[in-house]
Amino acid sequence: MNLEKKIKGKKAKVAVIGLGYVGLPTAVHIAKAGFEVFGIDIKNERVKKVNSGISYIGDVKSKELKEIVKSKKLKAFANHSPLKNSDIILICVPTPLDKTKNPDLTYVKETTKEIAKYLHKEQLIILESTCPPETTRKVILPELEKTGLKIGKDFYLAHCPERIDPGNKKWNLKNIPRVVGGVTKKCTRLAKFFYQSFLEVEIFEASSPEVAEMAKLLENAFRLVNISFINELALLAGRMGIDIWEVIEAAKTKPFGFMPFYPSPKCSGHCIPIVPFFLASKAKEYNFWTRFIELAGEINEQMPHFVMTKVIWVLNLKGKPVRGSKVLVWGVAYKRDVGDTRESAAYDIIADLIRKGAKVDYFDPFVPKLEVSHRIIKKPVLLKSIKYSPQKIKKYDLVLILTDHSGFNYEKLAKNAKLVVDTRNAIKSRKHKNVFWL
Known part of the structure; x- marks a missing residue:
């Protein structure tokens, strides 16, 4: 049975690597859709809690987690051995900055090496971790190709940046549109088909993983620049004896061309x-x-x-x-x-x-x-x-x-x-x- 048929029949086995604020809600949501999910995390405490139905993430209720674990649709592991039986692998590991504000891709690189050990035909790998442009193509792909398997023919690779906003009661995993960009057209098509199997949202097809990677960075840079701008104005307003909060309320009465920060x-x-x-x-x-x-x-x-x-x-x-x-x-x-x-x-x-x-x-x-x-x-x-x-x-x-x-x-x-x-x-x-x- 090929991968597309497995996804359609909910027969594909899904591994989610990294059970943090992105990985755990994602794993639970995929399991609730009917897929068998392997949760993988290097922190033993997280693994024990997940298998006991105890949530440590605000967006996942313990009652919900316990029911999923009890149904045997989700099981957590502290090692990567479940990858050998996985059809789809989601990478949801941290990508912090180092002390000089350069991206630290250690977790992504180490995870990719583990995936390469178990890589097999008809396997789809999706990077959800936020990364610099070209990470999917220039960091992950070369390591996977060392196995001798061919991208777009033997295995598939795509980027779908996470968009989880912890604590947001209006926008969550269920209703936030997603962006998917694969290394080949078939990679994009399969990744989109997978997300459509458990999400009822718009899935935007990017022409490349670089577009998907850059889109996430644009979203966050837009916020940082505008919040920093209003912070600078707040400091100026303070010196002038002007209430910046009232200024914002006044400005946002304009129905076009202004977005309040x-x-x-x-x-x-x-x-x-x-x-x-x-x-x-x-x-x-x-x-x-x-x-x-x-x-x-x-x-x-x-x-x-x-x-x-x-x-x-x-x-x-x-x-x-x-x-x-x-x-x-x-x-x-x-x-x-x-x-x-x-x-x-x-x-x-x-x-x-x-x-x-x-x-x-x-x-x-x-x-x-x-x-x-x-x-x-x-x-x-x-x-x-x-x-x-x-x-x-x-x-x-x-x-x-x-x-x-x-x-x-x-x-x-x-x-x-x-x-x-x-x-x-x-x-x-x-x-x-x-x-x-x-």
């Missing part, structure tokens, strides 16, 4: 502050410099410093130094209503507060513990979220809102706090004289 203590998370630099790095190979991306990155990295400057200024208004002041950081997740702290401004700001001698606590209902490890402090500091109550707020000299989790009365917070620095416009009323906005 909002200030933040730092553009954080798994994609936006990282992925654009894949493009900046690749551009240098072509003797080209992406100046917008570099400038946006520079502004973004400086935002925690500007927030700290605001904190110092506000405390000084009351004659208080940072040293010895009790500061409550409200929210450490990188965005509202998730427990993900990747690249969060909280790490930079809490480390700086500790270095300057402040007594720091934090509150985040989604993050019970936070280990702050930073180059500016001597050793890691483990913090635990306080239990919130309006009375507890009164004991702090300043409350710093970094994440505006929903479900809280921020007006009441403003009334109970001595001083507030609000980086998210969580407090809408401008009547509070003790509140200062970014």
Whole structure:
């Protein structure tokens, strides 16, 4: 039975390598569609949790995972041996930046070597990890071709960049359109056919994996540049005594030609502050410099410093130094209503507060513990979220809102706090004289 028939009859066995925020929801969704799925991860703890039906990803409920595991449609492994029985392999491994902001493709390369060991005819490999342009063709393909098998004839290779937005209640794996680009036309056709077998969304056929790779980088560079732009304007507006949040509300009344972006203590998370630099790095190979991306990155990295400057200024208004002041950081997740702290401004700001001698606590209902490890402090500091109550707020000299989790009365917070620095416009009323906005 050829691969197309296996996909059509849900007989194809699917391996998902990397069971993180992309891999686990993807594996669950494919299994729910009727395919047998092998989940592969090098972290034993993840494997044990998946096989026990315990979810560690916010977008996957434990009840849902337990039912899938119980039905024997999903099983996790801490090794790559299931690849020999797999018809389709999805690569969902991390692609971080190194210390010099160059893409680190170690996980992709190591995973490709493992796939090559088990590569066989009528096998489809799809890279979902976000990567620099040409990764599919110039990094993955040559390693697989060392086996002697021919691309487009014996095996198939495509790129379909992930588009998961953790915690987004409107847009998720089920309804976000996807982009697929294969090394050959048949690679693209088979990859598209596979995604159509478990997703009811538009699947855009790119003419090459490079187009699909570049599309993902464009999406994220667009966000980084525009958020950094509004952050720069927020700093200017602050100097001029103009409320940038009101400016945005005024500007967005225009029904065309304007898209609102909002200030933040730092553009954080798994994609936006990282992925654009894949493009900046690749551009240098072509003797080209992406100046917008570099400038946006520079502004973004400086935002925690500007927030700290605001904190110092506000405390000084009351004659208080940072040293010895009790500061409550409200929210450490990188965005509202998730427990993900990747690249969060909280790490930079809490480390700086500790270095300057402040007594720091934090509150985040989604993050019970936070280990702050930073180059500016001597050793890691483990913090635990306080239990919130309006009375507890009164004991702090300043409350710093970094994440505006929903479900809280921020007006009441403003009334109970001595001083507030609000980086998210969580407090809408401008009547509070003790509140200062970014």
